[in-house]
Amino acid sequence: MLIEQLINGITLGSIYAIVALGFTLVFGVLGIINMAHGEIFMVGAFIGVLTTSVLGWPLWLAFLASIVVTSLLGYLLEIFSLRPLRGKKGVSHLAPLISTIGVSIFLENLSHHMFGAGNKPFRTAFAEIRFEIGSITIYLVQITIFVISVILMVGLSVWLSKTKAGKALRATAENLETASILGVDTKKIITLTVIIASGMGGIAGILVGMAFNSVSPQMGLSMGLKGLAIIILGGMGNVKGAMVGGLILGLSETLLVAYGDSGYRDAIAFIMIILILLIRPQGIFGSKTAEGR
Amino acid sequence: MLGELLNPYYLQVLCFILINIMLALSIYVPLSSGQLSLGSAGFMGIGAYTSALLTIHYELPLYVTILVGALLAGVIGIIVGIPSLRLTGVYLAIATLGFGEVIRVLFVNWESLTKGSVGLTGIPQLGRELLKFAKSIGIEPSALGLKNNQFVYLSLVIVLLIIVLFILWFVIRQQNSRIGRAYSSIQMDEKAAESMGINITYYKVLAFAQGAFIAGLAGALFAHTIGYISPSDFSYHRAVEILIFTVFGGSEVIIGSVFGATILTLLPEVLRFVSDYRYIFYGIMLVILMAVRPQGILDLYLFYRLKGKRIKRGTS
Numbered sequence: 172m173l174i175e176q177l178i179n180g181i182t183l184g185s186i187y188a189i190v191a192l193g194f195t196l197v198f199g200v201l202g203i204i205n206m207a208h209g210e211i212f213m214v215g216a217f218i219g220v221l222t223t224s225v226l227g228w229p230l231w232l233a234f235l236a237s238i239v240v241t242s243l244l245g246y247l248l249e250i251f252s253l254r255p256l257r258g259k260k261g262v263s264h265l266a267p268l269i270s271t272i273g274v275s276i277f278l279e280n281l282s283h284h285m286f287g288a289g290n291k292p293f294r295t296a297f298a299e300i301r302f303e304i305g306s307i308t309i310y311l312v313q314i315t316i317f318v319i320s321v322i323l324m325v326g327l328s329v330w331l332s333k334t335k336a337g338k339a340l341r342a343t344a345e346n347l348e349t350a351s352i353l354g355v356d357t358k359k360i361i362t363l364t365v366i367i368a369s370g371m372g373g374i375a376g377i378l379v380g381m382a383f384n385s386v387s388p389q390m391g392l393s394m395g396l397k398g399l400a401i402i403i404l405g406g407m408g409n410v411k412g413a414m415v416g417g418l419i420l421g422l423s424e425t426l427l428v429a430y431g432d433s434g435y436r437d438a439i440a441f442i443m444i445i446l447i448l449l450i451r452p453q454g455i456f457g458s459k460t461a462e463g464r
Numbered sequence: 465m466l467g468e469l470l471n472p473y474y475l476q477v478l479c480f481i482l483i484n485i486m487l488a489l490s491i492y493v494p495l496s497s498g499q500l501s502l503g504s505a506g507f508m509g510i511g512a513y514t515s516a517l518l519t520i521h522y523e524l525p526l527y528v529t530i531l532v533g534a535l536l537a538g539v540i541g542i543i544v545g546i547p548s549l550r551l552t553g554v555y556l557a558i559a560t561l562g563f564g565e566v567i568r569v570l571f572v573n574w575e576s577l578t579k580g581s582v583g584l585t586g587i588p589q590l591g592r593e594l595l596k597f598a599k600s601i602g603i604e605p606s607a608l609g610l611k612n613n614q615f616v617y618l619s620l621v622i623v624l625l626i627i628v629l630f631i632l633w634f635v636i637r638q639q640n641s642r643i644g645r646a647y648s649s650i651q652m653d654e655k656a657a658e659s660m661g662i663n664i665t666y667y668k669v670l671a672f673a674q675g676a677f678i679a680g681l682a683g684a685l686f687a688h689t690i691g692y693i694s695p696s697d698f699s700y701h702r703a704v705e706i707l708i709f710t711v712f713g714g715s716e717v718i719i720g721s722v723f724g725a726t727i728l729t730l731l732p733e734v735l736r737f738v739s740d741y742r743y744i745f746y747g748i749m750l751v752i753l754m755a756v757r758p759q760g761i762l763d764l765y766l767f768y769r770l771k772g773k774r775i776k777r778g779t780s
């Protein structure tokens with residue numbers, strides 16, 4: 172029983188981690204919170220439903236379609252709501268917040284309109300395949316989700332630490348002006364960051380669809396809020412923190428539902444961040460200079 | 465003539481505008497000391513539930529319960545405000561947003577007291593109580609040429625208007641006082657303000673608690689205006705809506721909050737002709753506004769320019 176719960180928790184946690192990675196990448200580079208990330212994630216999930224259940228495409232193609240659409244959304248987000256605000260004088264840190272909230276309201280209501288308000292089922296061919304090891308049941312879906320998220324996280328870490336573009340991204344995150352002086356095309360890097368973050372949101376959307384078998388226009392909101400909580404928990408703009416924070420949240424939510432009061436499930440993320448902000452405001456992995464933003 | 469103008473629907477929209485102005489001010493006051501607090505929805509919920517439960521269970525007079533609700537929100541504002549001092553900017557925003565969400569989940573789960581997600585019904589309405597009071601001292605609505613429900617809403621609008629004007633008067637007076645100057649110096653540069661001998665802890669918590677008090681007051685009045693509340697009235701959406709009121713109108717000047725709350729409460733009503741698409745338009749409008757005027761519609765510069773023009777006209 173406990174091991175099954177732990178497996179559920181890790182599955183949920185790895186999805187949370189991917190959502191949080193999207194937030195943390197954008198925050199690390201641009202220093203802003205992308206409130207539309209949850210809704211981009213939700214659109215990704217709907218593309219998954221549309222391609223697998225309605226059009227009957229195979230799952231890998233659904234992933235591809237979702238990544239393409241969400242990356243495109245990320246690009247549009249950057250062009251229409253982030254770029255106009257950059258480099259202007261007297262723009263407070265509120266402006267990008269409101270602007271991305273505008274995008275999130277737009278996307279939520281657009282999908283409400285296009286797909287209807289209710290939950291949509293998400294069918295995959297192997298939803299019922301499971302393995303029984305002793306008394307423990309593991310679903311193939313859970314393994315798939317876990318493997319995909321590990322590949323994504325490792326891939327992102329390697330990309331960030333080894334490749335030229337990854338290094339340029341980290342340099343831009345460190346200091347935009349210095350990076351630009353040293354010959355990094357920061358404009359391109361920023362666009363790339365938003366696109367990658369959104370594409371990861373799209374992947375997370377399909378994974379959530381697979382894990383819970385249902386997709387609704389409102390799911391972006393709660394996932395977005397939890398993603399925010401996770402990046403505070405792990406440390407703003409910190410990639411490792413987002414992964415660990417996601418796993419911690421996933422595990423504690425699952426264990427709370429299994430052994431405690433399930434009604435408080437949605438509050439646990441925020442109780443955790445309120446505690447962490449009081450004890451260690453920079454987050455678990457955050458650096459000391461957590462002020463000023 | 466008067467009877468036709470005082471359509472209950474218009475009056476109700478007016479009530480919501482006035483309540484929303486209070487809510488926008490509840491963000492404006494902490495913001496004027498440099499703190500972005502998104503906990504207004506939570507404080508509003510505390511005020512609303514406190515006042516509603518007190519009237520339902522103990523049948524206390526409304527002016528007492530509304531005040532108790534606002535005061536409780538203010539006290540919780542102090543309790544939340546002190547640890548929040550360690551946080552700035554976006555961190556404070558997310559933590560207070562989290563506080564609001566915790567409050568909402570508490571309302572959903574504390575079923576013995578709050579009836580869970582179903583919400584509280586049958587909350588005494590302020591307008592009807594005013595009607596009863598007016599009748600008891602011998603004023604009949606028909607004597608003023610009004611129907612009963614017109615009188616209900618009209619008296620409500622007048623009471624809310626008085627409260628809003630009082631809060632506005634208070635905040636504007638405060639801005640030109642020692643406290644207001646302390647707020648704006650903290651907003652400009654905290655360290656410099658501290659070195660000038662301003663007690664930052666005191667003033668930041670004061671601003672935070674004032675915001676919480678105003679939000680709680682607005683929440684209590686909200687509960688007694690519509691007579692029905694549920695946890696979803698105080699969700700993330702409400703918190704964001706309130707923030708948008710202030711930022712849309714212009715967060716630098718107090719009139720910006722009033723303007724933003726008025727326009728944005730009216731807008732969904734005006735946009736009814738596009739019914740289903742109105743929130744899509746709303747989202748697009750926010751993006752365009754931030755791209756064109758990131759400081760909000762009204763700002764200090766605009767006022768200086770208007771004043772400058774007036775002076776020129778006066779001299780020439």
